[in-house]
Amino acid sequence: MTHPDTLPDQVARICAAHAGREGPLLPILHDVQASFGHVPAGAVPVIAEALNLTRAEVHGVMSFYHDFRDAPAGRHVVKICRSEACQAVGADASIAAAEAALGVPMGGTTADGAVTLEPVYCLGLCACGPAALVDGEVVGRVDAARAEAIVKGLRA
Ligand code: FES
Known part of the structure; x- marks a missing residue:
């Protein structure tokens, strides 16, 4: 056997x-x-x-290394850049907007398993910050309003 x-x-x-x-x-x-x-x-x-x-x-x-997670990710993964150049153009506000819209802190996954929010440290898109990675796709100029719209769209 x-x-x-x-x-x-x-x-x-x-x-x-x-x-x-x-x-x-x-x-x-x-x-x-x-x-x-x-x-x-x-x-x-x-x-x-x-x-x-x-x-x-x-x-x-x-x-x-922020690549590793100790719990399963949600169906969508949104990573927002926390490195210096993005911080200088408002990444913290984008992060706060995404956290508020999802009701989870950075590193968290919504209770419905829809979205995981994670930090990332430079996506090579510093000139178009704040930058984010949405299900593996790089997105630039993710200000607070756009961050909120992106995560709400993923949950819709
Ligand atoms: S610092 Fe955010 S993409 Fe480089």
């Missing part, structure tokens, strides 16, 4: 695929997130053990 392929089994296989390579943690985290849509809590101890790291070290890397 074969036993079901458990989450730790799948994560262990991803870790094994990167064995021996230099700096395996980031590629492993990317592959885990690609497989599960996020990095599940149960993956962290498996990764830590495979790489001889503490769980805190794995968590530390996950929170340092």
Whole structure:
């Protein structure tokens, strides 16, 4: 009888695929997130053990790089740039407008699972800030009114 392929089994296989390579943690985290849509809590101890790291070290890397999420994302993902050039032209107001329209803080997902709001740090669109990434598409000049319209549109 074969036993079901458990989450730790799948994560262990991803870790094994990167064995021996230099700096395996980031590629492993990317592959885990690609497989599960996020990095599940149960993956962290498996990764830590495979790489001889503490769980805190794995968590530390996950929170340092803003690419990784520890919970599934909503159906739509809106990332608003928090880097300097966008901040100088009002990104904070855009973020506040999006948060208010969705009723969730940065990093949150609406209760209906429609939209996840996340920060991003420079999209290479600094001349057209505030910049955002809406379901993978770069959008410029996302002022507060536009931020509100975008997230409301995604929920409609
Ligand atoms: S600082 Fe926002 S796109 Fe570069």
